[in-house]
Every structure is written in structure tokens, then in C-alpha cells.
Amino acid sequence: xxxxxxxxxxxxxxxxxxxxxxxxxxxxxxxxxxxxxxxxxxxxxxxxxxxxxxxxxxxxxxxxxxxxxxxxxxxxxxxxxxxxxxxxxxxxxxxxxxxxxxxxxxxxxxxxxxxxxxxxxxxxxxxxxxxxxxxxxxxxxxxxxxxxxxxxxxxxxxxxxxxxxxxxxxxxxxxxxxxxxxxxxxxxxxxxxxxxxxxxxxxxxxxxxxxxxxxxxxxxxxxxxxxxxxxxxxxxxxxxxxxxxxxxxxxxxxxxxxxxxxxxxxxxxxxxxxxxxxxxxxxxxxxxxxxxxxxxxxxxxxxxxxxxxxxxxxxxxxxxxxxxxxxxxxxxxxxxxxxxxxxxxxxxxxxxxxxxxxxxxxxxxxxxxxxxxxxxxxxxxxxxxxxxxxxxxxxxxxxxxxxxxxxxxxxxxxxxxxxxxxxxxxxxxxxxxxxxxxxxxxxxxxxxxxxxxxxxxxxx
Numbered sequence: 001x002x003x004x005x006x007x008x009x010x011x012x013x014x015x016x017x018x019x020x021x022x023x024x025x026x027x028x029x030x031x032x033x034x035x036x037x038x039x040x041x042x043x044x045x046x047x048x049x050x051x052x053x054x055x056x057x058x059x060x061x062x063x064x065x066x067x068x069x070x071x072x073x074x075x076x077x078x079x080x081x082x083x084x085x086x087x088x089x090x091x092x093x094x095x096x097x098x099x100x101x102x103x104x105x106x107x108x109x110x111x112x113x114x115x116x117x118x119x120x121x122x123x124x125x126x127x128x129x130x131x132x133x134x135x136x137x138x139x140x141x142x143x144x145x146x147x148x149x150x151x152x153x154x155x156x157x158x159x160x161x162x163x164x165x166x167x168x169x170x171x172x173x174x175x176x177x178x179x180x181x182x183x184x185x186x187x188x189x190x191x192x193x194x195x196x197x198x199x200x201x202x203x204x205x206x207x208x209x210x211x212x213x214x215x216x217x218x219x220x221x222x223x224x225x226x227x228x229x230x231x232x233x234x235x236x237x238x239x240x241x242x243x244x245x246x247x248x249x250x251x252x253x254x255x256x257x258x259x260x261x262x263x264x265x266x267x268x269x270x271x272x273x274x275x276x277x278x279x280x281x282x283x284x285x286x287x288x289x290x291x292x293x294x295x296x297x298x299x300x301x302x303x304x305x306x307x308x309x310x311x312x313x314x315x316x317x318x319x320x321x322x323x324x325x326x327x328x329x330x331x332x333x334x335x336x337x338x339x340x341x342x343x344x345x346x347x348x349x350x351x352x353x354x355x356x357x358x359x360x361x362x363x364x365x366x367x368x369x370x371x372x373x374x375x376x377x378x379x380x381x382x383x384x385x386x387x388x389x390x391x392x393x394x395x396x397x398x399x400x401x402x403x404x405x406x407x408x409x410x411x412x413x414x415x416x417x418x419x420x421x422x423x424x425x426x427x428x429x430x431x432x433x434x435x436x437x438x439x440x441x442x443x444x445x446x447x448x449x450x451x452x453x454x455x456x457x458x459x460x
Contacts, residue, residue, distance in 0.1 A: 018053055022061040030070050030084055040078035041071070101417035103449035107246070107392035107437030114360060114443060115308045119352045120343065127342035139338040141330060143170025143315070147341040150348050151315055155301070158354075159277055160287030162294040163317040169326065170341060171334045172312040174273065177300045178203060178238070181271055182210035184322065184329045185236050190269075194237035196224050198246060198427040203238065203273075218429065219244055223251035226258040236269040241289045242277035243390040246425060246435035250286055250389065260293035269322075270297045276305045278357050281365045282388040295319055303344065305391060305439075306357055311340055364391060367438040367446060374450055375436075379457040382433070394421070396433035402460055404432040414456050416449075 029035040041047070044062060048055040062079055065071045072082040127135075135144075142148070148168040155161035171177045185193065193207055197216035204214050215232045218225045224239055239259070241251035251259070263270050272289050280286065290299035294317075302314035313336060318326055347353045368387050375382055375395060381402065385394035397404065404420045411418045417440075419425075421433045441449040 019057045019061050019064075022051070022053065022058065023064055026061070026065055027070055030081055035081045037081050037083050039081045041080065043078070101412075102415040103445075103452045104417040104440040105436050105438065105449065105453060106417040106419045106440065107435050108440075109309060109437075110305055110307075110360070110391070110439045111363075111442055112308065112310075112440075114363070115310075116352065116356050119356075120347065123343040123346040123350070123352070124339065127346050128339060131339075131342060135338050135342065138332075139335050139341070141327070141332055141335050143168060143336070144338055144341040144345070147345045148315075150345045154348050154353075155288075155299075155315075155317065159274065159285070159301070160291040161299055161317055162291050163299075167294075167317050167320070167323075169316045169318055169323075169330070169334065170336050171314045171316065171330070172336050173304060173309070173314045174275065174300055174302050175202070175206060176334065177302075177314050177316050178206050178271070178273075179210060180326065180330050180334065181298055181300075181316070182207045182212055184326045185269065186211045187329065188325060190235035192232075192234040194224075194229055194232050194234040196239060196244060197429045198421065198425045199238075199240075200245060201424075201426045207238070216427070216429070219247055219249060221247075221249055223249045223255055224259070226255050226262060229259070230262055234268065235266070236271065237263075238271040238273060239289070240273045240275065242274055242286050243279075245273075245275065246392065246394050246419075246421065247430060248385040248387075248390060248392070248394050250386070251289070256289055256292055259289070260296060263293060263296035268296070269319075272297050272299045274299060274301045276390050277301070278306050279361055279364055279391060280389045281361070281368065285389070290317060298322070306360075307344075307353070311344070312336065313340055313344060363443065364439060368393065370446075370450060371436065371438045374454050375457070378454045379460075382457075391439040392435050392437040394430070394433065395436055396421070396431055404434075407434075407457075407460060410460060411453075411456050414452055416453050416456050 026035070041062070042050065044055050044058040047053070047058045062071060062073065066073050066079070069082055070084065071079050073079045145165065147170060148165040151168055152163045152165050155163055171180065182193070191213055192215050193212045194217045195204055195207070195214045196219045198219070207214050215234050217229050217232055217237065223241060223244055229237060239251070241256065243250060259270065262268065270289065270293065274288055277285055277288065288299055290297040296319065298319065299317040300314065303311050344353070371393060372384060372387055375384060381397065381399035382395040383398040387393060404422055408418060408420055408423060419435045419437070421430045421435060422428055425435070
């Protein structure tokens with residue numbers, strides 16, 4: 001019987017292993033469907049002659065592919081392609097975040113183009129070259145000691161957080177922190193937890209997934225209503241005191257004191273989400289609530305807004321009575337890249353982190369001012385919230401002529417991304433309107449994005 005003629009493309013480097021190249025070529029042909037199930041391959045002698053290889057090289061390749069299940073060989077018969085079902089090459093799973101609009105004013109992310117790549121790369125190179133061998137093993141589940149130490153100083157200096165290295169736990173972002181804390185509280189007997197109303201629905205979902213019952217607590221221009229919290233019969237509460245999301249309210253001094261007093265009286269716990277506390281534009285950023293009640297407040301911060309969400313680094317400052325219980329929950333699940341932790345340690349020590357935050361504070365202040373000025377001109381029917389802090393502006397619809405759905409439909413048609421207070425936050429507490437972020441667009445694109453947003457609103 002004549003040998004089968006195959007079209008197998010081999011690209012052999014001068015010093016590359018030819019057996020490996022042959023295996024790769026045959027695998028590729030089978031996976032792509034060019035070699036169908038049952039196809040007979042040439043004999044090892046014929047293949048060797050055709051490709052200019054030694055017969056032993058072809059025999060070894062055939063044997064390897066037979067062992068892997070790509071080929072099947074029977075004594076006295078040709079080597080044939082085995083039954084093979086290639087995995088689907090098209091990812092048809094829907095993107096949970098959906099397609100990104102061209103002009104993105106959804107809140108939640110910083111300007112990715114402003115990430116200080118050069119300075120960050122220097123830090124990564126320094127720590128990679130200088131780290132001891134032990135740094136390349138499994139990391140301490142509490143977080144790298146050097147990072148926790150430098151972070152304690154940074155948080156005390158910039159956020160008035162009372163912490164030492166032993167109080168800090170490093171995790172992979174806020175969602176991970178909230179999930180771990182919720183699970184720990186559930187194990188400690190907490191069944192009900194207060195959440196600000198309105199708030200981000202995803203955080204409510206995380207708490208419920210841990211088995212907690214969420215209880216909405218009203219928010220007004222002064223932040224969470226502590227009197228209503230007292231009446232809610234909860235064992236813990238999640239708050240955003242520096243810049244409430246999405247209303248933008250800052251928790252005043254009297255309510256801060258009242259909130260900590262409530263936690264002490266009820267033996268309850270406060271989870272402080274300090275998601276963008278570094279960004280205050282009228283004065284020095286308001287200090288963290290944790291400084292008033294380190295015995296009752298679990299402070300949570302991340303690098304997501306101040307640096308980038310691509311570096312999955314978050315941290316908790318945990319009261320001493322909770323640390324053992326939290327460790328039993330997190331155990332090895334909370335481990336975060338040692339190299340990333342050491343890189344951020346270096347980045348903070350050299351002043352690059354502070355420098356970056358200062359630069360972005362100036363940039364975001366300009367964007368906030370430009371957005372407010374534009375909205376006041378083209379959409380006077382939007383009532384704007386306080387603009388002294390954060391990376392978003394809350395804009396309530398103050399007219400009966402328009403509704404949230406109509407505006408979202410128009411913005412979607414123009415590929416302008418907006419976040420509706422009722423539509424996306426699943427709450428009627430704030431009324432119809434929008435949480436308009438100004439941090440996502442790149443610096444060069446922001447003027448164009450703002451012009452497109454203005455065009456949509458002016459046309460309504």
C-alpha cells in the first residue's frame with residue numbers, strides 16, 4: 001500500500017530539536033482538523049525521507065503522540081489519528097461587565113493610561129533582583145512583613161489609621177476583603193448586617209453570599225443615619241464615611257462619634273470601605289473613621305483607585321479580638337503575590353506612591369471642575385452633589401420632563417457610559433439620577449468624552 005502524503009508544515013530552527021517540531025506540527029494539524037480521525041500517517045521510514053529527518057526521530061515523535069492520545073498504533077497496521085475532539089475555540093460566555101462604551105463615565109476605575117509604568121517597573125526590577133530566595137516561596141497568608149510594616153506607617157500618615165504591622169492583613173482587593181469579613185462575622189454569630197442605602201449592589205450580593213441578611217439603612221447629606229442604624233437590630237454595618245457611594249456625602253464628626261459609640265454599646269462591628277479617601281480637593285483628605293474606634297472598626301483599603309485595579313492589592317486593619325477568627329477563614333485563600341507586595345513597598349518607600357497620588361489629585365480636580373461646569377451649562381435640570389472629593393459626581397434628575405431610562409437609552413445609543421442611581425444601584429433611596437465617574441477616560445480622550453456626554457444631554 002502506498003504511503004499517505006501529508007502536508008505538514010515544519011519550521012525548524014537551526015539549533016532546535018526536530019522531534020519537538022514534528023510533534024508540534026502533527027498536534028497542530030490534528031487540533032485544527034487538518035488531520036481527521038482515522039487518517040493514516042506515513043510510515044516512520046517514509047516520513048523521515050520526506051522531511052529529511054532520521055527515522056529514530058520520527059519513531060520517537062509517533063510514540064510520544066501515541067502516549068498523549070493523539071495517535072493510535074496497532075501492530076501490523078498504519079499509525080492513525082485517534083479520536084480527538086478539539087475544545088471550542090470561540091469564547092461564547094458573555095462578558096459579565098458587558099462591552100465598554102467608547103466614552104466611559106461609569107464610576108469605579110481610575111485612568112488606566114496614567115499608571116506610572118516606568119517607575120513601577122523599576123520597583124519590580126529592584127525587588128526581584130534584591131529579594132532573598134525565600135521571597136519566591138509561598139507567601140505569608142497575613143501579607144509580607146515588609147509590606148505590612150511600611151503600610152502601617154503610610155496609613156497612619158495619610159489616613160490617620162491607628163495600626164501596627166500585626167493588625168494588617170493583605171488580600172486581593174476589596175471584594176475579597178468583604179467576603180472574608182462577612183464569612184468570619186457569620187461564624188461569630190452575626191446574622192444581620194447594615195448597608196448604606198443606596199450602595200453598590202455587588203457588595204450586597206457578596207454579603208448575602210456569605211449567609212448574612214442585609215438591612216438597608218438610610219443615607220442623607222450627612223452620611224448614614226445612625227439613629228436608624230440603632231433601630232435596625234444588626235450586628236455589623238458597612239460604611240463609606242470619607243465619601244459615601246454613590247451620594248458623595250462625608251460622615252460628619254458628630255455622626256462618626258455616634259457610630260463608634262453604637263458599635264461599642266452593641267458589641268457590634270463597623271466595616272469601613274475607604275475606597276477613594278485619598279482624593280479630596282478642597283482641603284486635606286478627611287481621616288479614616290478607624291482612628292476614632294480601632295477597637296470596633298475593620299478598616300479596608302486598596303490600591304485599585306489610587307494606583308490600578310490590575311495590581312490586586314488590598315488591606316485590612318483588624319481589631320485584635322478578630323484576628324484569629326479571620327485567619328481561620330482566610331487561611332491560605334488570601335495569599336497575594338509576594339513580588340507585588342514588595343514592589344508596592346519599594347514604591348511607597350521611594351515616594352513614588354505619594355507622588356502619583358498628588359499628580360492624580362490635581363488631574364482629577366480639573367476633570368471634576370470641567371464636568372460640573374459642563375453639566376451646569378447643558379443640563380441645568382441635574383442637581384449635583386458635593387464635588388469636594390472622590391472620583392464621581394452624583395447628579396439627581398430635578399425635572400418631571402425626563403426620566404432615568406430615557407437618558408440611559410440616549411447615552412447608550414451614543415456609546416456614552418452612565419450609571420443610573422435606580423437602574424444600576426437597584427434602590428429608590430436616592431431617586432432618579434446618575435453616578436457620573438470622571439476618572440476612567442484617558443487624559444487625551446477626556447475632552448472628547450465630555451463633549452459627547454454634553455451632546456447627549458443637550459439633545460434631550
